[in-house]
Amino acid sequence: MTEKNSMPGSNSGLPDLYRHMRRVRTFEERVGELFVRGKSAGSMLHLSVGEESAAVGVCSHMHDGDTFTTHHRGHGIFLARGADPARMMAEIAGKETGYCHGKGGSMHIADMGLGHLGANAIVGGGIPAVVGAGLAARNGKKDVVSLAFFGDGATGQGILYESMNMAALWRLPVMFVCINNQYGMGTRIDQATANPRLHERAEAFGLVARTVDGLEVEEVADAAAELIAGARAGKPAFLAIECYRFYGHARKDKSPYRAEAEEAEGRNKDPVLRARTKLIESGIMAETDLDAMDAEIAQEMDATIDFAVSGNEPQMSSMFRDVYAPEEAEPEPVRTRIERILARQ
Amino acid sequence: MIETTYRGALRQALTDAMQENEAVVIMGEEVGRYGGAYGVTKGLIDEFGEDRVIDTPISEAAIVGAAVGAAMAGLRPVAELMYVDFIGMTMDQLANQAAKIRYMFGGQIGVPMILRTQGGTGRSAGAQHSQSLEAYVMHTPGLRLAMPATVEDAYHLLRQAMKQPDPVVFIEHKGLYTMKGELDTSAEPAAWGKARVMREGSDVVIVSYSRQLHHALAAADTLEKENGIQAAVVDLRTLNPIDFATIRPLVEQAGRAMVVSEGVMTAGVAAELAARITEECFDYLEDPVVRVAGEDIPISVSPLLEKHSVPTPEFITEVARMMLK
Amino acid sequence: MTTVTQVKLPMPRLGETMEQGTISTWLVKTGETFARGDPLLELETDKTLVEYPALGAGKLIEMLVGPGDVVDVGAPIAIIETAEAWDGIADSPASEEPAEKAPAASLPDTSSDADARxxxxxxxxxxxxxxxxxxxxxxxxxxxxxxxxxxxxxxxxxxxxxxxxxxxxQPGTPVAAHANAAADSGPVLFIHGFAGLGSNWEKLRARLQKVGLKTEAPDMPGHGRNAAEANSVEECVAWLGDWLSAQDRPVHLVGHSFGAHVAALAANRTRSKVSRLTLVAPAGCGHDINGGFVHGMAHTRTAGELLHLLRLLGPEASRLPADAVGTMATELAKGRLQTLAGVIARGDTQLIDTIAALGALSEDVPVRAIFGSADSIIAKEHMFNMPPRVASHIVPTGHMPHWDDPALLESLIRGSN
Structure with missing residues (x-):
């Protein structure tokens, strides 16, 4: 990945945070377009528009060697961590040129090079892996941290509490990042829990826990800086980031379950717009510079669609590959077995 | 060559692996200070310390999930699930995560972890602690499955499992822990994934694994002594991969086969094997392939009912006689 | 309720081609009773001498034919009395009398039992x-x-x-004579295909050696134990040409797939040393080939990958033991064949031509071509491109007829010796 798109370990200031948020926003918009053009592999596309500050703010304090898992709404996190948007788009389109050669897709994207241990389509499914990664870091005396990103919906899953307990018990370099976009699919957080102050649960397990407003990316980044530093030193942490999911659960979902007024108010809490306004008002960047930056990003993201659309389909012969390690026999195709059994000789 | 038990051989395998490879860690409920519910890991915490022999909370899903993450991050975790009956608690981490990560991620990484557990009847442990759930595992591509029947395999199969690049579910039998046998840790074992022909015979082939192997061998002895029937007995050793190459010529010779398994009959391991034998050896069969399997019922605590809920040596003998009548 | 009826026992058909049989001996005397399974008589046909067992209990009332009589299948040979339903004879009452014309009514009560009938x-x-x-x-x-x-x-x-x-x-079975004849006809030389080995022919060679034929199956350049590399077809043809020239009498040359192409070209140059040419699933006889297979084999790195490719070869190839596949994968991973693969095929297009050599060659030397009907490497339709003098066969196999049906290949090769 080119250096300008990765965020190695320092809060590079509001212009950079803005740029990365804009990249996430534009990427997600292009993912929506890919679907409309009929080029995405399926309709299981969960956009993180409105949640850019969580991805960008937290990832601005991750280093090489750190690992993380995400939920199904994880495009922004992976991109903020330095992913190549073209290979991401190709994966979302189910192409051989994607990160997982078209086998994973939007919900199972991963890249070991960037420490992405995998997006997950099971709510809470990726959380315990960071406990294991934390154990590996502790035993190997490596100065790395492992982060689990998940949504508010995962706070209903027992695995989160099993994992938080273990992390706290063993004082692992682990952080739990809850991106609270107010909705688990169609159910609002206050319809799913009696106590929506989620960080209180983590405190009960002995974790260092905070809630921040996702409208302000700098606040997210500052909180992440502090908590991640603590986690590296053996004080596992929990960070809840309050934001609003701008669109439906998936790209195809028009969210009829929530009131228009509520939606309009929620969309006012736009972290990207907020950062942009701040940059202009504080005189850090001129509007024309920001327009130029946005245009450049739009161009970069347009190219991801071309890359995805023009990529090859996976080879049929790859279908039986990677069920087991490369040196192992591949499973026998059903047709081969039937033809063999029914052969007269 | 030493004389030891199935339990002792398992412990020896874990000890040797931990001495050889710093990355090996054991994690599970009661594996450390308590020494394991069935005593397999006794003493290991003293030798290797609590960073490598990790007592966990009673959180089966997170034990397996943490093992997945640890394996991806470079450790060689051996997670212990106290009873296979608890596998339902871990199924997401096992079937959706461990089994699929290599494939979903396009071959970028594997999950070289072991899930050691034990199952089966024989200790009046009741319906929730006596099951044989290997079919759950076998039904999930991406998971290897090993089930040792002998003292030798308790050591060698576990050692081989710990060298596999993919996740292995390793199911011991609670009725075998005290079984004694000779163990040569330096002997060349049968290769991973290879079945072992325990007994040759040209009249009927008995395919089995885990504790039922011993019932099958006892039945074969009786059949020879009392009826002059020569039964071949095969120990599958691993259920994924399945070594059909060893089974085929035996069945082709005998023309009759039965599969003996403690798991319940319907949609079980025996069902899969019977289908395979019928498909592959159809033109050589003189009888339908018979499943001698567990009854389609829960296991009772009553020793009498428990014993007859799964195949007994007497029943296996009787079935062979029926086939050859 | 059972009723005893008299029925005519017909001459049975003891084989699909049997039209008549000869009565050898009656094993039951007139008036004697017999039980189900008891042999009633011995019959001779052109191929068989068999006992004909009773299909139910009964009594022999009258023999209609005697020893030595030649009888058509289905013609009556005896009248028997029986209470059971015999396969095929229930509809043949002994007399035309109306009283006995309703055998169905007199069938035993087992008539509802599917197992019994x-x-x-x-x-x-x-x-x-x-x-x-x-x-x-x-x-x-x-x-x-x-x-x-x-x-x-x-x-x-x-x-x-x-x-x-x-x-x-028959006494004095001609196996030995056949073997002598075979020994006179010169050795059979087998040339394996692309990415194959001389040992591919083992099964077939064992069969031919059993009947006294001398056979050889070397590894081609670029393959197995042949230390010479092969980056062009010419290197293989020249190697085979040298081999043929060194023979003191003509050989029966058998080539498989790419080996068939090499064999045809070498035979064309060295006609005096080739008594016959047999091409098995020959390459270069049509436009297309499974390029994925050719290039896949040349670039394969792992046993898993190789296993996948081998399945394309046919049923027997899918049964290769894991260790054999492993050895093969190690060999292929050396990459010796990558250049040669590019000479043989680009994508799914064949770059080599065997037909041109065959036209002239088949005027001097008998040529036979064998195609597998289920071959997924080289299409059986290439048979239609063969010059008129080439005898073509379609056999029910994949790309490896000598693996899938060695018995058939043996008979085709012996037939042409």
């Missing part, structure tokens, strides 16, 4: 018995099952086959 052509037989019958040319419908519930088992078919081979074997 199998439908014609639906005889209950074990899979093994069916296979043995198929292979031995035994008609199951004339056999009496001795297995569970009257099921025909392997031993029933085996004894039928034994009975037939009994009369078949």
């Amino acid at each position: 199998p439908e014609a052509g639906q005889r209950r037989a074990t899979p093994l018995a069916r296979r043995l019958a198929r292979e031995g040319g035994v008609d199951l419908s004339v056999l009496q099952g001795t297995g569970r519930r009257g099921r025909i088992e392997a031993r029933d078919v085996r004894s039928a086959i034994e009975a037939s081979t009994h009369t078949d074997t």
